[in-house]
Amino acid sequence: MLNAIQQASKSDNQLARLLSDASEYAHIYLLARQRQKGCDGMGELATMKEEFRAVVDKMIQYSQEKKYISQDALYDIDSLAGEIVKGQHPS
DSSP states (O other): OHHHHHHHHTSOHHHHHHHHHHHHHHHHHHHHHHHOOTTTTHHHHHHHHHHHHHHHHHHHHHHHHTTSSOTTOOOOHHHHHHHHHHHHSOO
16 A cells, blocks of 8 residues: 555655655654653653544545545554655665
């Protein structure tokens, strides 16, 4: 799913902006998740996760409307965050 979105974003400026937003949220969310200790900050982390999910949902909905991806696109938010960040910095 993410590969199709990344490819389509090369020729779709709106999708490129949505992917850029998702990337920013993914970086912030993953950094916060790594720095979290015990139960401290659980509310803030949950809020960041929901904000990231909202941005991703908007990107997926747009991609589905444009038929870049299928309607049955399922994802795990934590895995997707890692894939987005990894895709921005290929090894």
